[in-house]
Amino acid sequence: MKQISEGVFQRNRLLYTKNLVIGTTHFQETILTDEGTEYRQWDARSSKLASAMLKGMKCPIKADSRVLYLGASHGYTPSYISDIARNGFIFAVEFAPRVMRDLIFVSEKRENIAPILADANKPETYYHYISPADIVYQDIAQKNQLEIFLKNTSLFLKDSGHGFLALKARSIDTTREPRKIYQEAKAELSKHMRIIEYRTLEPFQKDHCIFLCTKK
């Protein structure tokens, strides 16, 4: 097992994290035990962060990071961030009650995840629950996803922190070429943030890209 980033490991073309809750899985993920350590396999087809890392993107999440996660859904990627930020904390914002139920089950097993039922477009509604974050990670398929990201990073991201923006081209415009949409988003984002890395996510995720950035 080769370590490629803090808390993230690779064997062949597959990623793994050390399971924070030994003996527990949430998504029928494969468990592998190597030299007495239990690892959970992390599927790049179900996680934009995993696909970005397989495409060589650096991951600034540390064992003690505080993370604001926007668009937590069932908790798939949040559960892996919970393995990585094992001494840190994840505020997991999701607005769909249907998937919130699963997120609550995951967070009941993982003490470093707090599920928050809220609209990421209205950060004033959860402002009082969140402390300044080392990482703001956003994976929300909305037309105004860039605006939502800028609102949240300006309110919650520490000056020394990092923001991830996973962008779904089809949510912005279904008719235009995704690469054109990425270029426009890059130009707009770079007016407000310093972009450190950028990756398209093929072949793992169709019509998605991800930006890693810091405050200017």
Ligand SMILES: C[S@@+](CC[C@H](N)C(=O)[O-])C[C@H]1O[C@@H](n2cnc3c(N)ncnc32)[C@H](O)[C@@H]1O
């Ligand atoms: C692509 S899924 C996220 C998958 C998840 N990040 C993962 O990797 O496991 C996008 C999620 O964003 C949620 N979402 C969309 N708009 C939102 C908003 N304005 N506020 C909060 N959640 C939102 C959707 O309900 C959906 O669950």
